Amino acid sequence: MKFRTKAIHVGNQRCQTTGAVVPPIHLASTYVQTHPGEWGDYDYSRSGNPTRDNMEDTLAALEGGCDALAFASGMAATHCVTMLLSAGDHIVAGTDIYGGTYRLFHKICNRAGIEITLVDASQPANIAKGIQDNTKLVWIESPGNPLLSITDIKACADIAKQAGVLIGIDNTFASPVLTRPLELGIDIVMHSATKYLGGHSDALGGALVVQDPDLREKLYFIQNATGNCMSPLDSFLISRGMKTLDLRVRAQSESALSIAKYLDDDPRISRVLYPGLPAFPGHSIAAQQMDGGFGAMLSFEIVGDFEQAKRVTASTRLFQLAVSLGAVESLIEQPASMSHASYDREDRLAHGINDELIRLSVGLEDVDDLIADLDQALDC
Numbered sequence: 001m002k003f004r005t006k007a008i009h010v011g012n013q014r015c016q017t018t019g020a021v022v023p024p025i026h027l028a029s030t031y032v033q034t035h036p037g038e039w040g041d042y043d044y045s046r047s048g049n050p051t052r053d054n055m056e057d058t059l060a061a062l063e064g065g066c067d068a069l070a071f072a073s074g075m076a077a078t079h080c081v082t083m084l085l086s087a088g089d090h091i092v093a094g095t096d097i098y099g100g101t102y103r104l105f106h107k108i109c110n111r112a113g114i115e116i117t118l119v120d121a122s123q124p125a126n127i128a129k130g131i132q133d134n135t136k137l138v139w140i141e142s143p144g145n146p147l148l149s150i151t152d153i154k155a156c157a158d159i160a161k162q163a164g165v166l167i168g169i170d171n172t173f174a175s176p177v178l179t180r181p182l183e184l185g186i187d188i189v190m191h192s193a194t195k196y197l198g199g200h201s202d203a204l205g206g207a208l209v210v211q212d213p214d215l216r217e218k219l220y221f222i223q224n225a226t227g228n229c230m231s232p233l234d235s236f237l238i239s240r241g242m243k244t245l246d247l248r249v250r251a252q253s254e255s256a257l258s259i260a261k262y263l264d265d266d267p268r269i270s271r272v273l274y275p276g277l278p279a280f281p282g283h284s285i286a287a288q289q290m291d292g293g294f295g296a297m298l299s300f301e302i303v304g305d306f307e308q309a310k311r312v313t314a315s316t317r318l319f320q321l322a323v324s325l326g327a328v329e330s331l332i333e334q335p336a337s338m339s340h341a342s343y344d345r346e347d348r349l350a351h352g353i354n355d356e357l358i359r360l361s362v363g364l365e366d367v368d369d370l371i372a373d374l375d376q377a378l379d380c
Helices: 003-009 050-063 075-080 097-109 125-129 153-163 213-226 232-242 245-264 283-289 304-315 345-350 367-378
Strands: 067-071 091-093 115-119 135-141 166-170 188-192 206-210 270-275 297-302 331-333 357-360
Touching: 003 050, 003 245, 050 067, 050 232, 067 075, 067 213, 075 097, 075 135, 075 166, 075 188, 075 213, 091 097, 115 125, 125 135, 125 153, 135 153, 135 304, 153 166, 206 213, 213 283, 245 270, 245 297, 245 367, 304 357, 304 367, 357 367
Parallel strands: 091 115, 091 135, 135 166, 166 188
Antiparallel strands: 067 206, 188 206, 270 297, 297 357, 331 357
């Protein structure tokens, strides 16, 4: 089956009892067993739930993994990966990463004695230089958040494999529609399922996808032991969202490219960050590892300062001022004061996340209406 067919049919088999086309939501917290100590397929919903299993089956099929694990949030999924490590271990991560990941690495993992080194992952040689004798995990994003930097996924995966180090990627921005990192040698793919997978700003969740059954068992043990799993209702909503994932992401990507081209010609804008622009660093690599589009996320810097950027983000009418991304409605935010406010300011500026930077999540509205909205906001 091709991608769009998998999204509709894998994990969405009709109910065998009633014939319902849509599988029912299983809200039960516990399940009756036939004999003490003899466990059925399900015993307690923290350990397994039919609705969550359906969602995991769909995502695993879309990413090309042996299985997926669904969590209460994207950060819970990322935290599970870090719990594979022990005190004294080391993580090499890209500089262009989600603010919540930066906060987890620098303000939670460090308390457990885990060291963190951030490098510019758009140059794979920096990953190789950052690996130490105690490095146990490499963590990248491509496109990065919020600068949309492109990392050569296969090159980084090869470096990690040669060093005997696990490598994980946050694939939220691209989604499996555009990039399937397991095919490029990545060990662990993470999604904030809240974003493109769900796609409607009404569900919260995260997920990990792997190809190695042994690695899956290690991650599942941590998930079950710590109890961080996706709820049945969120699982149902995200399963529903994935049925239209391919259609949504491709349409949103087309609109984002049009908006990027418009902004690139606007004298009120000093810089546009979008992998689909030929002049953007990493464009050629993005074209190789992204399938038929460059994503629906883009950032730009205005000719102005922190307060001017705040005024622009507060003046749009269709782009709604909110964190998050990937849904049918377009969103706008200022990373310095919102999604990446958890960065230490010196680190944020050092990594290129400037005060005048604005990030867009392009939705499914008519692209001409979105451009007109940005035009009037830039005049405020």
